[in-house]
Amino acid sequence: MSSSPRKDPIFNPNSNHNKKMIPSPDDALKHALLKLRPRTVSQSGSTSPYSESEPESDSSNPNHLPAPADCTALLSDELLLKVLGKIRDRKQHIANSLVCRRWCVLCGKLVKSIKLIDWEFLESGRMSFRFPNLEDVNLVPACIKSARNSGILLSNNLIEVRLSSGILENGQGLFVRKGDVVESKAIDGGVAILAEGCKNLRRVVLMNVSEEGLNCLAKECELLQEMELHNCGDFALRGIYNCRNLQILKLNGNINGVYGSVVSDIGLTILAQGCSRLVKLELVGCEGSYDGIKAIGQCCQMLEELTICDHRMEGGWLSALSYCRNLKSLSFQSCKNIDENPGLDEHLGSCMMLEELHLRKCQMRDKQGVKALFVVCRRIRELVLEDCWGLDDSIFTAATVFSWSIRSLSLEGCSLLTTQGLESVVLSWKELNRLRVVSCNNIKDSEITAELATLFSILKELKWQPDSRSILSASLAGTGIGQKGSRSLRWK
Structure with missing residues (x-):
């Protein structure tokens, strides 16, 4: 029986006499490449000179060369x-x-972290499918309906918003109006899709979410440890009741000029009962009173860091801080007042474990409120005052209550405080070993007394730059400029 003709590049099947033709140089080169190419094993177990990612070359086309092998396959x-x-x-x-x-x-x-801009990308399920191992997700930019091509960007430490040119014509006095935010029902649906697709979430930033969305998040994402909420009311906080592992929470109730929502004692009490493992809590623009802060102190016994920003608390709330028995760090930021009616000193109590007190960009003109705060925090070891308005010598004297505990003081931007006011307080502190004074223009080098100079000599750490002239004198030390009978420096 005669065998069928082979399909070989050097065999011409159209020949009537089955004669072998002399191969061309291109055909010979192609044949050599096919012979030298390493053979790969496919998933089915068969061997083939071609990888799975490439189609087989067409042998009828002598000019077609095989594609290079995919080494990563x-x-x-x-x-x-x-x-x-x-x-x-x-x-x-x-x-x-x-x-x-x-x-x-x-x-x-x-990809572990993402800031969402297009809400449809989340609702379609593409985000969780494309990035299944997300741990940190910020949904706020996508929750606000804004023009993507806008050249106006409102940004602060709390939120970023793209604004249109006619934003100030709405008559509401807010950059983010109620109609500019995606509805709560739609946000809850998106959060459910996110929770089901990304179960490894550790941190999430949400806006206008309701109890239903937070419930789904708490149920699906057991590893969730940090949460930031914007524009959420009191009863929405019932949704985080099952977030048993939540340790860090930033609650933004009202951001002045951006959006407005209400978080009162009701929300603070719900929060306290549902998040007993909180270690760090930040309250921004929240309303409340003694009862809400007391509930947090009694229920969140692991709380170590508390930040109060632009609060709207009722008078008398300050004494509730004494219930935060394990609090180690207390911060006030951009607060218009500390406490309008703190009450008597003997009823204030104290935070026994508190070590640090920070006040930044706060109004400190109310001597009674500042004094009450210092009494509650009288066991601190570190005091930081930055850009606090109204802090003069008479108010700073209330800090003498720290005479036996404080070890570090940092002053920056306190322009009303004088050298005499600083000296009268720091000389009474027996354990002070670190001092930092920056941009306090009323504190002068020429007014330093012998007692204050002696204190400087025994400090472990000293940074002394109260004004630009002090920086200049320090930089010119040893040059002889400015000394009598020597070279002089003339300002124009």
Whole structure:
């Protein structure tokens, strides 16, 4: 029986006499490349000179050369993920994701943090499918309906908003109106999709979410440890009741001029009962009183850091801080007052474990409120005062209550405080060993007394730059400039 003719590049099946023709140089080169190419093993177990990612070359086309082999095809997904994970540059991950579909999927698994801009990207499920290992998600930019091509960006430490040119014509006095925010029902649905697709969430930033959305998040994401909430009311906080592992919470009730919502004693009490493991709490623009802060102190016994920003608390709330028995750090930021009616000193109590007190950009003109705060915090070791308005010598004298505990003092931007006011207080502190004075223009080098100079000599750490002239004199030390009978420096 005659055998059928072979399909070989050097065999001409159209020949009537089955004669072998002399191969061309191109055909010979192609044949040699096919012979020298390493054979790969496919998933089915069969051997083939072609990789799975490439189509077989057409033997009828002598000018077609085989594509180069994909060396990474031999690596498992786990091994390739380890290799790609060594790359620290996030821009390089974007470039790597464009190589092929496999690399796109693997690079998506390496993304841990994202700030969402397009809400549809979340609702369609593409975000959780594309980035299944997300740990830190910020949904606030996508929750606000704003023009993406707007050249106006409102930004502070709390929120970033793209604004249109006619934003001030709304008559509400707010940059983010109620109609500019995605409805709570839609946000709850998006949060549910996020929770089901990204169960490894550790931190999330949400806006206008309700109890239903927070319940779903608490149920699906058991590893959630940090949460930031914007524009949420009191009863929405019932949704975080099941967030048993929540340790850090930032609650933004009202941001002046941006948006307005109400968080009162009701919300603070719900929060306290549901988040007993809180370690760090920040309250921004929250209303409340003695009862709400007391509930937090009694229920959140692990609380170590408390920040009060632009509060709207009723008078007498300050004495409730004594219930925060394990509090170690207390901060006030941008507060218009401390406490309008703190009451008698003997009823204030004290935070026994408190070590640090920070006041930044606060109004300190009310001597009674400042004094009450210092009494509650009389066991602190570190005091920081930055850009506090109204802090003069008479109010700063209330700090003598720290005479036996404080070890560090930092003053910055306190322009009303004088050298005499500083000296009268720091000389009474027996344990002071660190002092920092920056940009306090009424504190002068020429007014330093012998007692204050002696204190400076025994300090472990001293930074003395009260004004620009002091910085200049320090930089010219040893040059002889400014001394009598020597060279002089003339200002124009």
